[in-house]
Amino acid sequence: MPVPPRAIVLLSGGLDSATAAAIGRSEGFDLYALTVAYGQRHGCEIESARAVARALGVVRHVELQVDLSAFGGSALTDAIEVPKDRDLEASDIPSTYVPARNTVFLALALAWAETLGAQDIYIGVNALDYSGYPDCRPEFVEAFERLAGLATKAGVEGARLRIHAPLMRMTKAEIIRRGLALGVDYGLTHSCYDPDASGRPCGHCDSCLLRAKGFAEAGVRDPVF
Helix, strand or coil, rough: CCCCCCEEEEECCCCCHHHHHHHHHHCCCCCEEEEEEEECCCCCCCHHHHHHHHCCCCCCEEEECCCCCHHCCCCCCCCCCCCCCCCCCCCCCCCCCCCCCCHHHHHHHHHHHHHHHHCCEEECCCCCCCCCCHHHHHHHHHHHHHHHHCCCCCHCCCCCCCCEEECCCHHHHHHHHHHHHHCCCCHCCCCCCCCCCCCCCHHHHHHHHHHHHHHHHHCCCCCCC
16 A cells, blocks of 8 residues: 655644645645744644644644744734734735744745655645735745755755645635535634633634634634634
């Protein structure tokens, strides 16, 4: 029996990353999950990542401490108020953007992939129902994939390193429907940027609003509420 190929999946514990991981599993990969504790104020998402990793049966789940709060510069890593009830059609980049976060995360995933001999990385970025972050756009993912081929021994020796962003052009409702079809338990996930002390979502940050919009449009009840 052939051995399944390996893939790294960046697993935050949120709705999108859980769906991207489930898609990777459905496409025949053995999953190696990477979760980064980056000093985020919504650190309870780490426990959600653990629960999702268990539910998906990943081969290994690595949690890395890379404390971006040492730099600050974001409402998620600094003493900056998380914006609430923001117009999701606004074109400005909100203060919840963490400078270069996905570049850092993909670099870490790439290092692990090369160590494992894996040629595939899954990331749950989305360019439709999202907050306007520059590192969630297809141009960024395509550029990083080119970088991966140039910056690694595996790439120089001819391996094709692929960055999979299967949610890129999907609405949040489409993402939810796809995840449900693949058996994702969204009750395990956490999306809120500013939860209370018990981890209950605020219901008003961008991430909560986008999640609520997605479940409403999908015609499905959000199991977190």
